[in-house]
């Protein structure tokens with residue numbers, strides 16, 4: 001069993017204090033292996049986003065431990081934490097969170113700008129990410145002038161631009177019609193397959209969940225069920241487990257940049 | 258995010274909501290504009306005083322009076338039959354203790370004193386040209402080394418043996434001369450009354466016409482020979498003791514003396530019982546008054562700037578509010594709180610810079626305009642005075658001060674933004 005890239009060990013999270021205290025997570029344990037695609041499924045308010053935020057190190061658990069590559073992430077502070085957020089993770093949120101006045105390219109290169117990458121290099125990598133999502137011709141447009149599907153592709157390009165090892169996607173298709181949603185899903189799964197990027201998708205959509213290697217069902221802050229896709233598992237058997245360690249060194253692995 | 262990108266983003270952000278930024282910039286502009294003008298007036302007037310001061314020269318002389326006994330304690334002063342007083346025509350001074358020839362010797366012995374001369378003061382009854390109308394005129398106590406601002410002719414020669422005088426420009430026409438140049442070389446008749454009440458006249462050659470200025474512009478300036486002649490005539494009938502008492506003496510010291518050396522000399526004079534005042538000290542008190550007025554005006558401008566500072570706080574708080582999700586996103590992507598703080602404070606400083614730079618530039622234009630209007634009208638009586646003058650250092654200080662205020666104002670919203678929790682911001686609707 002390889003060391004999981006991300007793991008939750010009896011993670012609890014409560015909001016508020018005293019009589020208004022609310023336990024959003026009541027002891028969740030989870031291992032995520034590098035290169036797999038996993039769906040966190042549950043009804044609204046079940047604690048999916050809360051769990052995702054904890055795994056993405058955007059928030060600290062009230063108790064329990066989140067591990068990154070086998071090490072307690074609570075030890076990450078200040079600039080180490082910021083570097084991890086910036087270099088290791090990519091985010092696709094349910095809302096686009098695009099800066100309205102800025103160009104598509106500027107939106108996509110925001111993580112690079114935060115990382116302190118210089119202008120020319122930023123442009124080059126931003127254009128590469130946009131080309132990957134077939135949006136190169138929209139680079140100079142304002143982000144607000146795009147269609148919903150295009151916006152979500154811009155968001156994915158932004159998540160990819162820093163060449164992260166994990167992509168977190170919170171309801172990535174929640175805002176899109178079925179056809180556009182399917183296109184966005186294809187892009188994400190293609191990336192997962194071709195570059196070995198770890199995909200963590202939060203959704204209440206069973207069909208999207210079914211396309212993932214593994215599904216974790218959450219209800220009222222507890223994991224109630226886990227399922228592994230038979231054919232996916234067979235398919236991923238080589239990719240995710242046998243090849244997990246070599247994957248990033250793979251020639252294809254560099255295409256994400 | 259590197260420094261360059263941080264500044265660029267901050268400037269970009271400030272231009273995003275233009276109306277709000279423009280309104281804040283206007284508020285700062287008003288403060289900076291006012292400050293530019295008030296400090297410009299301060300610089301202008303002080304420059305004028307300085308240039309007047311240097312044109313007067315006489316930087317190596319000090320006017321010395323006896324320290325009145327009551328300067329030390331407030332109570333009544335005991336009568337001393339040996340001390341004499343001079344009846345002075347100075348409006349504020351009242352009776353001051355006279356300087357006698359003994360005092361002159363004492364003064365000459367003070368270290369640092371190069372020479373001592375009694376300051377002779379004379380009061381003429383009238384001046385007259387060629388039997389024309391007689392006018393009252395003050396006879397200036399021309400301090401040796403002092404130079405007049407001349408409209409025509411030259412400075413009366415202190416070492417000349419003949420009687421010379423320079424008259425103020427305002428006397429030229431009333432006395433009956435065609436113009437300034439016409440008066441040069443003509444003979445002026447001065448009427449003077451002695452201690453016994455006998456009036457006599459003395460003739461002097463007009464060698465110069467002096468321009469009106471801050472000092473010495475309204476009195477006629479005689480040379481030493483004429484002054485002595487006038488004094489002698491005036492003293493006829495006085496006892497020798499009375500004739501040889503003076504209101505003050507003029508002490509010369511090393512023209513290269515430093516401020517510290519001058520201060521030492523004053524202290525030495527004080528210890529000997531005399532008060533020494535340089536020309537600079539006399540005019541310096543003008544500057545003190547003007548500086549105080551300018552300070553009050555600047556105070557008003559700073560109050561305006563403080564109000565504008567709250568405008569910045571308000572503007573940036575609104576933009577932090579508006580950009581809550583963007584801030585959350587940037588923090589989720591690994592932007593440090595310090596950089597977020599920097600982003601907003603730089604934005605504040607940039608707004609401050611815009612407002613102050615525009616304020617300073619427009620202030621300079623307005624000041625220049627005011628100068629050209631005033632110098633032809635209200636201030637035409639004071640040639641050489643430009644009411645508003647600008648010195649790059651104080652303009653730089655204004656811009657930097659405003660940017661400093663803007664920075665301080667910016668810290669409040671910037672801290673709020675820097676402390677924002679990424680999750681809370683991302684959940685924000």
Ligand SMILES: Nc1ncnc2c1ncn2[C@@H]1O[C@H](COP(=O)(O)OP(=O)(O)OP(=O)(O)O)[C@@H](O)[C@H]1O
Pocket residue numbers: 015016022024042043044045046047048049050051204
């Ligand atoms: N800051 C907070 N303070 C109090 N309660 C909170 C806070 N954030 C989340 N919660 C609560 O925690 C629970 C889980 O929230 P979470 O956002 O994880 O739900 P979710 O599973 O993602 O739902 P959805 O599918 O609607 O997004 C919800 O009941 C929510 O009300």
Ligand SMILES: [Mg+2]
Pocket residue numbers: 048049050170
């Ligand atoms: Mg959610």
